[in-house]
Every structure is written in C-alpha cells, then in structure tokens.
Amino acid sequence: MxxxxxxxxxxxxxxxxxxxxxxxxxxxxxxxxxxxxxxxxxxxxxxxxxxxxxxxxxxxxxxxxxxxxxxxxxxxxxxxxxxxxxxxxxxxxxxxxxxxxxxxxxxxxxxxxxxxxxxxxxxxxxxxxxxxxxxxxLPAPEPVDTPAPPERRVVPRSVVSRQLANPFLAPDFSAPRPAAVRPRRLAGWELLGPLLTSFERAGAGAPASMDLPEPTLRTLPGGAELMPHQARLVAAAAAGHRTFLLADEPGLGKTAQSLLAAEAADAYPLLVVVPNVVKTNWAREAGRWTPHRPATVVQGDGDTIDGFADVVVVNYDVLDRHAGWLGDFGFRGMVVDEAHFIKNRTSQRSQHVLGLSARIRERTPRALLMALTGTPLINDIDDFRAIWQFLGWIDETGPVGELLDALEDTGLTPADPGFYAAARQCVVDRGIVRRRKVDVAADIPARLVADLPVELDGEAGRSIRAAERDLARRLVARYEAALAARTADTADSPDGGIDLELVRRVARWELKEANASTTGENVFGVMRRIGRAKAGLAADYAAQLARSAGKVVFFAKHVDVMDAAEETFTRLGIRFSSIRGDQTPTVRQRNVDAFVTDPDVAVAVCSLTSAGVGLNLQVASNVVLAELSWTDAEQTQAIDRSHRIGQTEPVTAWRIIAAQTIDSRVAELVDSKAGLAARALDGADGDASPAGDVQLEALVGLLTDALAARPGPALPAAR
Structure with missing residues (x-):
C-alpha cells in the first residue's frame, strides 16, 4: 500500500x-x-x-x-x-x-x-x-511589443492586375518632410489623461459638436438631395477639414455623408471597414450617392473583388488576411463604421485598423479619416483612445499634430483652471460631430423606412438558394406539363415564346397548394428559412442600435425567428421583453410595461402578427423588421407601434433584406403595391393590396426568370 x-x-x-x-x-x-x-x-x-x-x-x-x-x-x-x-x-x-x-x-x-x-x-x-x-x-497575456503573426494573408488577383497596370502610381517618399516642431510650453506635461478628463468634467451646456459651415450644395448632379445637416458636414470636408468622429444617431445618413465627404475631399480610392451585417448596404449606398465611383466588396479571400474600384468595402472579420495588400493599395481616405468595435486597442482587429490608418496618413498627409459610431463610449471615457488614435489626433503617449498645436495655442497648462474646458473644445474642433434625431427633426421625415440588405453566407445561404432553385424547377415542370397538355391552337406569344397567362395560372396553382399545405418546400417555407437565416444578423444590428440610440422594437413573423433573435440578445448581454401571441393578457402587459418603464430593458421582441396592433411602444424611435410582411399595411401597423401620438422623435424602421434571394423580390413588390415614394419620403400609406397579390407576383417573377434563363432556343409559341 x-x-x-x-x-x-x-x-x-x-x-x-x-x-x-x-x-x-x-x-x-x-x-x-x-x-x-x-x-x-x-x-x-x-x-x-x-x-x-x-x-x-x-x-x-x-x-x-x-x-x-x-x-x-x-x-x-x-x-x-x-x-x-x-x-x-x-x-x-x-x-x-x-x-x-x-x-x-x-x-x-x-x-x-x-x-x-x-x-x-x-x-x-x-x-x-x-x-x-x-x-x-491558463489564458496567456496578449503580447504588447510583438504583433501577432497573421493567420493567413492573401492578395487577390485583381489587385495584382491593378498594381501591374499602374506602375507609376506608387507613392514617393524621397522628398524630405519638415521636422515636427516640438511645443515648448507644454513639454513635460502629461496631456492625454487631462484630455480624457476634460470630457468627464464637461457641464450640461458644453458643445458636443464642432461648428460646421453652411452648405453650399444640396442637390447632387443625379438629382438626389442632401438634408441640411448632411450637407453641412460635406461642406466642411470641401473646405479642407479631414478628420471626423461622426457620432450622429442612427437614421441620420452617416453613410451618405461619408461617401460625399470623400468626394468633396478627393479621397479616392477609399477604404471602408464595416461590420459584416452592413457591408452589402455600403456597396448599394455607394452606387446611389457616388454612382461614378465603382465600389467593390471583399468577400472571403477576395476572389471576386474589382481591383480597379474606387471604394473598397471590407468587414472586420476578414481584415486580418487582407491587411497586407490593403496597406499597399494607395488609399487616400479611410472610413471605419461602428468605430466602437476597435475600443480594445490590444485586439488584433484594432491593431489592423490602427495600422492601416497609420499607413494611409504616412502616404497621404491630408488623408480623409472618418470614424462613424452612435456610441463612441461603451465602457468609460478611455474608449476614446482608439478612435482618436485612428484619426491621428493622439499616439500611444499623448496628443500630436493639429491637436497638440491647438492645445499649445490656448496658452494654458493642466494646472490652470480653464484648461479642461479649453482642451475639450480643442478636441471637439478636430472633428467631433454629434446630432440627434430630435435636433434635426425638421430635416428628416417623421417616419422613414430604410432597407438594409445582408448577404446570407455559409450553409444557410447555400440551403436557401438550393430551395429556391428546387421551387423554380417545380414551377417550370408544371408549366411544361401544362403546355404539353394543350390541344387547342393559340396565337403566338409576343414575348419570346413564354405564355404569360399560363405562367400566372401555374403560379395560382402553386399558391393554392402552398396555402393548403403545412409541409413541403413552397414559397412560405422558403421565406421562413430566409427569416431564420437573417435572425442573428437582424438581432446583431438591433443590438448595435440599442447601444447607440436607445430602445429598439424588433419584429419577426415566426416563433423560431424570435427564439433565435432572443438567443443572440442573451449572448450579447442585451436585456429584452418578449411579446408574443400565446401569452396571457397579464403576461403580455407585464412585458410591455417592462420595456416601456425599465431603462435596462433595451429591446422589445414582438410578433409581427400578434403585436403589430394595439400596443404603445413610442418609447422607442427605432424599429427593426427582421422578416418582411406580405402587405405594406401590416408593415405600417408594426411601425406605428412606435410612430404614434406621444412620440417625440422621428421613427426609423430598418428592413433587413436577404440580398440575391426571393426576399428582395418580395420587398420590391410590397413597395410597388404601396407606392415607394410615399413610403420612403413621408410615410404615407399606399393602396392596401391583399397579401395574395404579392405572393402570386413573387411566384410569377420566379417562374418567368427561370423560363428565360433556360439554355437552348426560346420556348416555342404556345399552341
């Protein structure tokens, strides 16, 4: 023993x-x-x-x-x-x-x-x-002096083609630069701590935004018109201002302001670093506001990007493998969306962003740098450090450049009573711009519906596209069977041999069976799949809104989509109330009251069909529609839970749309039935078309596209 x-x-x-x-x-x-x-x-x-x-x-x-x-x-x-x-x-x-x-x-x-x-x-x-x-x-501490080696670096072929096609565009560093003038009066003073403290000590009336010039241009060549608050920031860029911490509330058009500020500053090519959920929307907005500037989105290893584009959009998640060629691309401007993502300066994500901004400033002394976030402070005042460093206002030890010069010009030191107010103003004047919806209420509609397209990647996206193909093949088979069974002669079809009347008849058959069936892959099943695939992305965006703009109402049609969203909110630490159709009136009202009265409950997760009427949720001015309605009326009813008497701010509804799926087609059909201009500009209600009209037209479009895309000669005229 x-x-x-x-x-x-x-x-x-x-x-x-x-x-x-x-x-x-x-x-x-x-x-x-x-x-x-x-x-x-x-x-x-x-x-x-x-x-x-x-x-x-x-x-x-x-x-x-x-x-x-x-x-x-x-x-x-x-x-x-x-x-x-x-x-x-x-x-x-x-x-x-x-x-x-x-x-x-x-x-x-x-x-x-x-x-x-x-x-x-x-x-x-x-x-x-x-x-x-x-x-x-044991979790090892992150290295401080030695950067982590890249996991995997790639250089897309189109980027190599651009470099070979433009051999004379490499930056020239041979010209000597003027030596920096070291300040005499503030030498030896620790300034970074007092600068941060100056924001903690700010009184209620302290300015939160720099002075912006009056706009010189509001109507763009293509006919698009800027709102006054947007035009003022663009005017500042045109006047020579080059660094901005744009902290406008969501819904005030930060994307458009950034693209047009880059245009005014001639800051192309422009690098845009964004969360995954909004990268598709950035490309779409670039096509809308700067259509003459081609935009490309970096997906995965970048095999599909356009190396000659003026706007390059990349998400944080793949930045590590592309940081090498991005640093050598020759960007003249950089925009970081949801800039609070880089608050942890020691994380790999932040290091890549800060490294890229340093390369751009080194190569282009007057580069345009913009940090976009509705929540520059998440934890404490120290969160400013990474953003200020990205903008080139400070380095690891203290203020530099124009900020240091401005502090020197105050004639004050941290020992003087007036230093903190003057120092805060110096930072604000470097480019902090903060407007709330209530501040610019006259500029924006009382109710705005903003579409946010998202890409469905991975297995979920492949599954949905396969389901759409199966549905299209079944419709084509029905069409061909009906065409073959005809015995009576008919006139030649005027549109390439596709019998549009038969197409509509087949779509009606399919819709009738789909309404009668609870199983099988039909248009309703595909839309439900899309809703589940979007749930996490929609919830993630709602969480961003909640942190930057306050309470958010989140609508979904299906219980499993609500469940998935609530799991995401729990994982992100976002408190929520759940308002569903299977709740008793007592439980329902208790959850509504919790959302309305408890400041810690940030999101109301609501059933689109059960909570879209009879609720007063005007405590929130942002609504996320995770799944699409079949009618504009149902969508409007949901938005009106917040847009109602008692609401003091304009309401923005964010529709999450799965790009390159039937989801996009349904969104277009709902808009066409309601009147897009009325919906987008002033929130006016359009014609209340039955849901079946949109469902039928979605199937008609799916079948027509499938018939037109078939290989071989055009279909014979129906006989």
Whole structure:
C-alpha cells in the first residue's frame, strides 16, 4: 500500500476522471454562487475591481466548461443536457447583470484583455474545487511589443492586375518632410489623461459638436438631395477639414455623408471597414450617392473583388488576411463604421485598423479619416483612445499634430483652471460631430423606412438558394406539363415564346397548394428559412442600435425567428421583453410595461402578427423588421407601434433584406403595391393590396426568370 500523503501508483492516469467528477459536482455550483454575489453587488451599486474581476473569470470559465461538457464523450446525453442547461442559466444571469453596467458588459467580449487579476482569480477558483490548472491551461497575456503573426494573408488577383497596370502610381517618399516642431510650453506635461478628463468634467451646456459651415450644395448632379445637416458636414470636408468622429444617431445618413465627404475631399480610392451585417448596404449606398465611383466588396479571400474600384468595402472579420495588400493599395481616405468595435486597442482587429490608418496618413498627409459610431463610449471615457488614435489626433503617449498645436495655442497648462474646458473644445474642433434625431427633426421625415440588405453566407445561404432553385424547377415542370397538355391552337406569344397567362395560372396553382399545405418546400417555407437565416444578423444590428440610440422594437413573423433573435440578445448581454401571441393578457402587459418603464430593458421582441396592433411602444424611435410582411399595411401597423401620438422623435424602421434571394423580390413588390415614394419620403400609406397579390407576383417573377434563363432556343409559341 502507498504510504499516507503519497500519490498511489496510477493516480496520474486516473486524474482526468477524478477531475471530471469534481467539476460536475462543484465547479458549476461555485460559478453559480459567484455570479449571484456579482448580481447582488451590482444591484447595490458596489461594483469594485474584485467584482469586475469575478465577472470576467466567470465568463472565461463558462466558455471553458461549456466546451469541455460538449466534448466529453463519457457524459450521457441526459447528463450533458443537464449540465449545459445549468451553464446557460448562469450565463443568462451574468449577461443580464452585466448589461446594467457598460464596463462589465465589455468584459464579456471574446476579445477582452484578460487581466493578471483575472488569471490569478481563475486559478484560485479552480483550486477551490480541487483542480490544479496546468500551465498551458491558463489564458496567456496578449503580447504588447510583438504583433501577432497573421493567420493567413492573401492578395487577390485583381489587385495584382491593378498594381501591374499602374506602375507609376506608387507613392514617393524621397522628398524630405519638415521636422515636427516640438511645443515648448507644454513639454513635460502629461496631456492625454487631462484630455480624457476634460470630457468627464464637461457641464450640461458644453458643445458636443464642432461648428460646421453652411452648405453650399444640396442637390447632387443625379438629382438626389442632401438634408441640411448632411450637407453641412460635406461642406466642411470641401473646405479642407479631414478628420471626423461622426457620432450622429442612427437614421441620420452617416453613410451618405461619408461617401460625399470623400468626394468633396478627393479621397479616392477609399477604404471602408464595416461590420459584416452592413457591408452589402455600403456597396448599394455607394452606387446611389457616388454612382461614378465603382465600389467593390471583399468577400472571403477576395476572389471576386474589382481591383480597379474606387471604394473598397471590407468587414472586420476578414481584415486580418487582407491587411497586407490593403496597406499597399494607395488609399487616400479611410472610413471605419461602428468605430466602437476597435475600443480594445490590444485586439488584433484594432491593431489592423490602427495600422492601416497609420499607413494611409504616412502616404497621404491630408488623408480623409472618418470614424462613424452612435456610441463612441461603451465602457468609460478611455474608449476614446482608439478612435482618436485612428484619426491621428493622439499616439500611444499623448496628443500630436493639429491637436497638440491647438492645445499649445490656448496658452494654458493642466494646472490652470480653464484648461479642461479649453482642451475639450480643442478636441471637439478636430472633428467631433454629434446630432440627434430630435435636433434635426425638421430635416428628416417623421417616419422613414430604410432597407438594409445582408448577404446570407455559409450553409444557410447555400440551403436557401438550393430551395429556391428546387421551387423554380417545380414551377417550370408544371408549366411544361401544362403546355404539353394543350390541344387547342393559340396565337403566338409576343414575348419570346413564354405564355404569360399560363405562367400566372401555374403560379395560382402553386399558391393554392402552398396555402393548403403545412409541409413541403413552397414559397412560405422558403421565406421562413430566409427569416431564420437573417435572425442573428437582424438581432446583431438591433443590438448595435440599442447601444447607440436607445430602445429598439424588433419584429419577426415566426416563433423560431424570435427564439433565435432572443438567443443572440442573451449572448450579447442585451436585456429584452418578449411579446408574443400565446401569452396571457397579464403576461403580455407585464412585458410591455417592462420595456416601456425599465431603462435596462433595451429591446422589445414582438410578433409581427400578434403585436403589430394595439400596443404603445413610442418609447422607442427605432424599429427593426427582421422578416418582411406580405402587405405594406401590416408593415405600417408594426411601425406605428412606435410612430404614434406621444412620440417625440422621428421613427426609423430598418428592413433587413436577404440580398440575391426571393426576399428582395418580395420587398420590391410590397413597395410597388404601396407606392415607394410615399413610403420612403413621408410615410404615407399606399393602396392596401391583399397579401395574395404579392405572393402570386413573387411566384410569377420566379417562374418567368427561370423560363428565360433556360439554355437552348426560346420556348416555342404556345399552341
């Protein structure tokens, strides 16, 4: 027998099994107790550094334990489901607690920097349940001086073609640049801290936006007209201003302002870095506002991009593999949308953005740089650092360039009483522009419907496109069978042999069967699939709106789409109320009251058919329509839950549309039935066409396109 205190032979081999039993019995319970202590502390408003450390450690251990449970082949399905359910419960409490404090919410991000205190606390909790963490099991600190090596770098062929076709466009660095003049009076003063503090100390009447010139141009050559607040920013760019922190509320046209500011500043080619959910919309808006400037979107490895485009749109998620050639492309301007995404300066995403902006400033001293965000501050005042650094106002140590010159010109130092107000004004004058809907209410419609196209990538997108092809093939087969069965002669069809009357008849047959069936792949099933595929993207965009503009109403038609959206909100730490048709009147009203009265409930997730009438949700001025209605009337009813008496701000409804699917066709048909100009310009109601009209026309268009696209000679005239 082994002596007391000595590990028996073979103990090392059995440790994993012992560790598993200890984990199952104790770790989850310890996490539950810890998160309850955090919840109590937040409710008492006693958020100490140790509480913040516990929030991050619980988030780390939850992710690790979830991965371990899912990969543990020794667990029975029942036991695994039980453990995952317990972990989900803890995660829900953690998320709903963290959303009360923005500083805590940031600690839940996957790319949040793990502090030394968090690593130490993690070891402490694991050891408390008898688990000795291995050295390689600990989250390592991110390198500070040595940048992380790129995962994979690519150079699209069309970019190489551009470089070969324009060999004389490489920048020339041979000319000497004037040496920077070091300030004498402020030398030796620590200025970055006081600059940040100047915003914390600002009084209620302190200006939040730089002075902008009166607009010189509002009507564009193509006939499009800018709103006055948009035209003023464009006028500032035309007058020579080159850096902007554009923090307008959503719905005020930041995209158009950025594109036209680049035009006024001759800042092409222009690099635009955006979240994945809006990159398709950026390309569409470029085609609308600057149609003479070709735009291209970087997808995946960039095999389909146009290397000769003037506007290059890339999303944060693929920036790492394209950072190399983007830095050598010769951009004269850069726009970063949802710039609060780079708040963590040590993350790889932020490092790529900051590196690209530094390359552009180095090559083009008067480059246009624009940071777009409705929420420049997520956690605390320190979030300004990354954005200011992107704009070239500061470096790692303090203010530089024009900002440093402006501080020198004040004649003040941080020891002087008036320094903080003057310093804040110096920063604002460098290009902070902030307008709210209520500030420019006269400029914009009382109700605006804005379409946001999204790309459905991956397996979901492929599945939906395959389902649409199957539906089209079935319609074509029906059409051909009906055509072959004809015996009576008919006149030649005037449009290439396609019998449009027969097309409509086949579409009616299909629609009648679809309405009578609850199974099978029909137009309703395809639209439902599209809704599920859009749910996460729509919820992610609603979360961005909630963080930047306040409360949001989120509408969906199907329960599974609402479920998917609510899972996304939970994962993102966004508190929500759920308003559904299967609720009792008491539960329904309690959830409505929570959304209206509780400042921490940011989103109301509503059923389009059950919550589209009879509710007063005017506390929100932003509405997200995750799924399309078959009629404009149903859509308008939903928007009117916010756009009603008591609403003090213009209401913007964001329709999430799956690009290159039948979803886009349905959106166009709904608009055509309602009157696009009335809907988009002043929110006036159009003709209330039956839903069946849109459904029928969607099938007619699908069948007509499929017949026209068939290979071979045109169809013979119907006989």
């Amino acid at each position: 082994a002596r007391p205190g000595r590990r028996p032979t073979g103990a090392r081999r059995t440790a994993p099994r012992q560790q598993r039993r200890v984990r199952d019995r104790d770790l989850v319970s310890l996490l539950a107790r810890t998160v309850r202590e955090v919840e109590a502390a937040v409710r008492r408003r006693r958020v100490t550094p140790s509480v913040r450390t516990d929030v991050q450690v619980v988030a780390l251990l939850l992710r690790e334990e979830r991965a371990r449970v899912q990969a543990d082949g020794a667990l029975s399905p029942t036991r695994r489901a039980e453990q995952l359910k317990r972990l989900d419960g803890i995660a829900t409490i953690l998320a709903t607690t963290a959303v009360r404090d923005a500083a805590l919410l940031a600690l839940l991000d996957d790319d949040a920097v793990v502090s030394d205190a968090a690593r130490s606390r993690r070891r402490e909790l694991l050891r408390a349940v008898g688990i000795e963490p291995a050295p390689d099991d």
